[in-house]
Amino acid sequence: MEKSLKEYLAAEPGTMDCPVRSVLDRIGDKWATLVLLVLDDVDALRFNEVHKAIGGISQKMLTVTLKTLEADGLVSRTMYPQIPPRVEYALTPRGRSLLPHIHGLVEWSKEHMREILASRAAYVA
Amino acid sequence: MEKSLKEYLAAEPGTMDCPVRSVLDRIGDKWATLVLLVLDDVDALRFNEVHKAIGGISQKMLTVTLKTLEADGLVSRTMYPQIPPRVEYALTPRGRSLLPHIHGLVEWSKEHMREILASRAAYVA
DNA sequence: CCGTATCCCCCCAGATACTG
DNA sequence: CAGTATCTGGGGGGATACGG
Numbered sequence: 001m002e003k004s005l006k007e008y009l010a011a012e013p014g015t016m017d018c019p020v021r022s023v024l025d026r027i028g029d030k031w032a033t034l035v036l037l038v039l040d041d042v043d044a045l046r047f048n049e050v051h052k053a054i055g056g057i058s059q060k061m062l063t064v065t066l067k068t069l070e071a072d073g074l075v076s077r078t079m080y081p082q083i084p085p086r087v088e089y090a091l092t093p094r095g096r097s098l099l100p101h102i103h104g105l106v107e108w109s110k111e112h113m114r115e116i117l118a119s120r121a122a123y124v125a
Numbered sequence: 126m127e128k129s130l131k132e133y134l135a136a137e138p139g140t141m142d143c144p145v146r147s148v149l150d151r152i153g154d155k156w157a158t159l160v161l162l163v164l165d166d167v168d169a170l171r172f173n174e175v176h177k178a179i180g181g182i183s184q185k186m187l188t189v190t191l192k193t194l195e196a197d198g199l200v201s202r203t204m205y206p207q208i209p210p211r212v213e214y215a216l217t218p219r220g221r222s223l224l225p226h227i228h229g230l231v232e233w234s235k236e237h238m239r240e241i242l243a244s245r246a247a248y249v250a
Numbered sequence: 251c252c253g254t255a256t257c258c259c260c261c262c263a264g265a266t267a268c269t270g
Numbered sequence: 271c272a273g274t275a276t277c278t279g280g281g282g283g284g285a286t287a288c289g290g
Contacts, residue, residue, distance in 0.1 A: 155282095155283095183283070183284055183285080185283070185284075185285090186282090186283065186284085189283090208290095210290080
């Protein structure tokens with residue numbers, strides 16, 4: 001028996017394994033999607049390369065974000081035992097399968113950003 | 126001259142009007158997407174109907190979320206001056222144009238939820 | 251019925267300093 | 271280079287009580 005989307009939404013959050021919430025929370029993560037986007041269109045990036053590609057992210061949050069993405073199997077982490085150490089991050093196939101949807105959102109954002117900003121400005125509480 | 130996605134991402138967040146961040150932050154909002162989803166497939170819902178449809182949301186956060194969505198022009202708010210008051214919320218055309226993308230994410234989530242949960246369980250910090 | 255107003259706590263993110 | 275460790279504050283969000 002498949003649970004419907006409505007049932008998932010109406011359920012208490014603790015009832016867990018709601019796919020919408022658990023995954024949307026990750027998409028909604030302030031940094032996670034940005035990391036996925038910078039890893040798109042490249043083979044792999046080193047820690048500091050990702051860091052420089054994303055303005056405003058702290059080292060700590062980048063570490064946390066990368067670990068989470070790795071735990072979810074969306075990003076791979078490859079260590080080359082050298083001195084100095086070299087670590088490369090790349091999208092996994094699973095991560096790559098998510099990116100079209102993110103790009104869909106990005107495109108939508110670009111198309112509607114102006115009118116949304118206009119709406120916000122015109123909106124009086 | 127169009128700014129590239131990479132330039133947007135590399136820019137400091139303060140540099141603002143980055144479409145990705147400003148809209149993704151809304152998508153990422155813990156409750157906003159859930160509200161949009163429950164308003165899909167219906168004409169309109171009253172405040173308490175939305176409230177009951179989303180498990181775990183507090184009255185305060187629902188109010189805030191609805192206001193934000195209204196300010197962005199994604200949701201419309203219609204008041205019927207009666208006693209007791211009647212207020213209905215519905216998707217605007219703009220909001221409706223966003224929903225396919227959200228559904229795309231939902232579908233992706235459903236397809237990959239199991240393997241993601243498995244990855245998380247298998248992941249040792 | 252549909253909210254607002256207020257209080258207050260917790261936790262997350264930023265800053266900073268340090269290590270293999 | 272690629273991170274950890276520790277501290278700290280600011281604000282998001284829950285609970286509660288009240289208003290039109």
